[in-house]
Each structure stands twice: as C-alpha cells, then as structure tokens.
Amino acid sequence: MQATTSHPIGYWLIVGLLAFSFGCSGDSIDPEYKPVTGTVTLDGQPLANAQVSFVPFEAGSSGAGFTDQDGVYRLYYAARRPGAKMGENKVFITKEKPLTSKRGEFSRMSESDLELLPARYNRRTELTANVTDQTNVIDFELKSK
Template identity: 45%
Template sequence: MSVVCRCFQIQYALLIVVSSLAVIGCGGSGGRDLPKLGQVTGTVTLDGQPLADAVVSFQSKEAGRVASGGTDTDGNYTIYLLNDIEGAPVGTNQVMIVTAKPGDDSIPGSAKPETLPAKYNAETELTADVQPGDNEFNFDLTSN
C-alpha cells in the first residue's frame, strides 16, 4: 500500500472520529428520532497496558449513526451517541479506535500522529454486537 493511500485512510478515519465528536458536543437529542440503544462500556489495552487518551467509535451502518467515547488513564471508556445520551445503536457496529489528534494551527507540532495499526482504525477489523441493556466490550490490542 502506498504512503499516500495509507495517509488518506488515516485522514478518513480521523474525519469520522472528529465528525462524531462534533455531534457529541451538539447537546441533547433536540426531538430527533433516536435509534434503539444499548449502554456500552469497556476497557482498551495495548500490548497488555491500558490505552489512555484514545477515541473509541461504534458505527452502525443499519442506524446510520456513530457513537463515541474517550478512554481514561486506565483505558476505560463509555460510549455516547450524543452529549447527554449514553449508548450505541443496537445491532452490529464497526468499531474504530484512534489515538491521533488534529493539531491546533496556532501551535506548531501540536498534532498527534496515529500510533495504532490500521487494523484498529482506517482498516478496522473490530466489530461489536450491541444488545439492549448493558454491554461490555474490552479490546486487547497489539502494536503489530
């Protein structure tokens, strides 16, 4: 795979995550029709160690929605469809885990490059079958 193609895939993955975070920050449901949700929590590790400061996104093609949440210092996350609505759409979700962060144009070098293999984000192989009620999905990632 060419470097240009790989960069495009990473940029596409970041676009999805940033777009979902923008939706999260937009507040309540505002009367919108919401899909049936299941509460989703879990832990992300990388090579056996907690993965902090990553964004975990659940994308439901059936519901056409993306729900996301960030990991804490212990690698724990909770997924939110919107700012105050916890959960991910019920059904099969494609899962993306991203560590890259866009930079601030006013701060040179503030961007954080992706550190995870593409199989967890741009070319994700991760899925989760969300059920109504409480769900726990732990992701034990490897750096290779």
C-alpha cells in the first residue's frame, strides 16, 4: 500500500511565492542598463560630495550617485541597482556651497547662491554622455570659470 501526502493550498502558495521571489530577485540587472563609474574634477582637483545624475534622452530611469573624497562616482538606478541606461544621457553635476550665512538669511538665498558649480553643469547643463554595452568609465573635468 502506498501512502499519499496531501498538502493544503497554503503550502503550495508559499512554495510558489518563494520560487517567484528567488527567480525575480531585486538584484537582477536590466540589460538596458550598464555600470558607469568615473572621476569628477574641478579645476584639476578631485570634487568630493558632488551629485552626478545621468538622465536618458529616451524613456527610462535616471542613474545617480555621489563622488567620494577622490572625486570617484558610481551610478545607481532603481534605488540600488548599479548603472545607467544605455544610449545618450544628459548629465547633471551639482555641489552645494557650504552654508556660512547667519540664521534667517537662508530664505533670501536663490538656487544659484547655494550651488558651487556653474549652471552649465547643472540647471542649464551642457554635459552629455553615451553609455555603451561595455565598460563605462566617464570622467568629467569641470572648470569654475
């Protein structure tokens, strides 16, 4: 005589959900996005704590990251996936000025008063970058004047 085991529907539901979650892990990388890294300098010196954003000309998620103390950045999209969308991207680089104003003066400051870099790198960016299906090391040599 052969024994049969019956499992409640909830058991199969849990097994199915576990299989789905392992198959659709949040760490999977979209094939349209490729890792991007590089260095940002200002007047020949590494630019630390600057935000670098790649915004695709075509539809898609932006890639963004911050430079470290050596001016090196790595881009991430969808919160924590490494990379930026392949193709032409508009690039925005921002760096806030350290605040040294007195209390209450902050409300009288304009956006340009708070930005260290010229507008041609952020609000009116002239920067673009092409992300390809290979290693993407894209450096930016910015000038303050």
